[in-house]
Amino acid sequence: MPKYQIPIVDTDIHERVQYKDILEYLDEPYKHYITNCHWIQEKHMPYTQPSVAGVDRADAKIPDGRPAGSDLKFMQKQLLDDIGHEVGILTSALDPSPSSMHGWHEMAVALASAYNDWQIENWLEKDERLYGSVHIAAQDRDAAIKEIDRIGPHPKMVQVLLPIDDIMWGDPFYHPIFEAAEKHNLMIGMHHNEPPVYYGKWPRYFIEWHTLIPTAHMKQITSMMFNGVFDKFPNLGLMMIEGGFTFIPHLMWKMDQQYRDLRHEVPWLKRKPSQIMKEQVRFTTQPAEELTKKEFMSLLEQMGTDEMLCFSTDYPHWDYDSPYRALPNLDTELKQKIFAENARAFYPKLPNKKEG
Numbered sequence: 001m002p003k004y005q006i007p008i009v010d011t012d013i014h015e016r017v018q019y020k021d022i023l024e025y026l027d028e029p030y031k032h033y034i035t036n037c038h039w040i041q042e043k044h045m046p047y048t049q050p051s052v053a054g055v056d057r058a059d060a061k062i063p064d065g066r067p068a069g070s071d072l073k074f075m076q077k078q079l080l081d082d083i084g085h086e087v088g089i090l091t092s093a094l095d096p097s098p099s100s101m102h103g104w105h106e107m108a109v110a111l112a113s114a115y116n117d118w119q120i121e122n123w124l125e126k127d128e129r130l131y132g133s134v135h136i137a138a139q140d141r142d143a144a145i146k147e148i149d150r151i152g153p154h155p156k157m158v159q160v161l162l163p164i165d166d167i168m169w170g171d172p173f174y175h176p177i178f179e180a181a182e183k184h185n186l187m188i189g190m191h192h193n194e195p196p197v198y199y200g201k202w203p204r205y206f207i208e209w210h211t212l213i214p215t216a217h218m219k220q221i222t223s224m225m226f227n228g229v230f231d232k233f234p235n236l237g238l239m240m241i242e243g244g245f246t247f248i249p250h251l252m253w254k255m256d257q258q259y260r261d262l263r264h265e266v267p268w269l270k271r272k273p274s275q276i277m278k279e280q281v282r283f284t285t286q287p288a289e290e291l292t293k294k295e296f297m298s299l300l301e302q303m304g305t306d307e308m309l310c311f312s313t314d315y316p317h318w319d320y321d322s323p324y325r326a327l328p329n330l331d332t333e334l335k336q337k338i339f340a341e342n343a344r345a346f347y348p349k350l351p352n353k354k355e356g
Contacts, residue, residue, distance in 0.1 A: 003084030012312035025114035060316030108137035152184030163193030170227030
């Protein structure tokens with residue numbers, strides 16, 4: 001397949017780690033529990049395997065049997081070189097996220113730190129195109145801030161990655177984490193980690209979960225918006241990862257209406273929510289619904305901007321979005337913005353567009 005003709009900044013690539021890969025970066029007793037006690041963080045969810053390869057593309061499985069996304073050379077050949085990426089942002093497949101672990105927060109802190117060191121040494125330093133996400137265990141706020149201060153200055157770390165689960169990130173308890181991220185020119189990336197919960201219950205089927213993912217994203221944006229995160233940290237940006245984008249106009253309209261009616265409840269909000277979203281919130285395109293060009297352009301018109309969308313493949317997952325098919329046939333200038341320029345403008349630590 002010929003390389004894609006538009007420069008690509010892919011804002012969601014999942015490199016996958018197995019616990020054995022990060023043992024050398026772990027101290028005791030955490031290494032002991034993994035090697036000798038068969039420790040595994042339990043995760044229960046209503047989930048059916050959506051493909052013959054589970055959550056991944058069948059052709060992304062490493063020929064020697066290792067999981068998809070676990071080998072840099074294979075990813076280079078199948079994704080980065082084949083399509084012609086200029087930049088890829090790693091968002092991991094550390095499952096579950098350290099911030100989602102219930103209990104034994106010390107283990108969560110250790111895993112996050114080990115993962116960060118492993119990611120830098122084995123991925124970021126071996127391919128100039130790859131940039132990374134800082135993993136933290138937000139339950140231990142002080143440890144999370146220390147980890148951001150330790151890893152955040154690395155020139156190839158562009159965001160702090162937070163899971164979308166039962167933590168509401170607008171809570172003032174977490175604001176010092178955002179302060180630390182802003183200090184190091186890091187954005188916040190949020191990726192769903194658990195099924196969206198409604199009325200206190202999980203959905204019964206995966207198809208329900210997968211359909212309702214945008215509602216989990218909407219909850220977190222609303223939490224951060226009305227708890228004043230964006231006004232408090234004006235240089236902080238939020239990238240919503242793997243939730244799609246067709247819900248954006250509805251959320252903007254709804255929040256603006258509530259702001260008109262109830263702004264006395266949130267006096268710290270100085271701008272309309274829709275304006276804050278245009279300035280500080282971005283969305284990866286995957287999973288993109290099948291839209292005509294007319295439908296896509298109508299959505300952009302309703303958003304009032306063409307700068308909020310950033311292309312992503314979600315490699316190597318089963319619902320991977322190919323740049324050749326994910327979006328309608330857009331005009332070249334708009335393609336350039338969505339496939340690369342919007343992300344470059346959002347992440348201050350990404351390089352400028354290559355010349356020539």
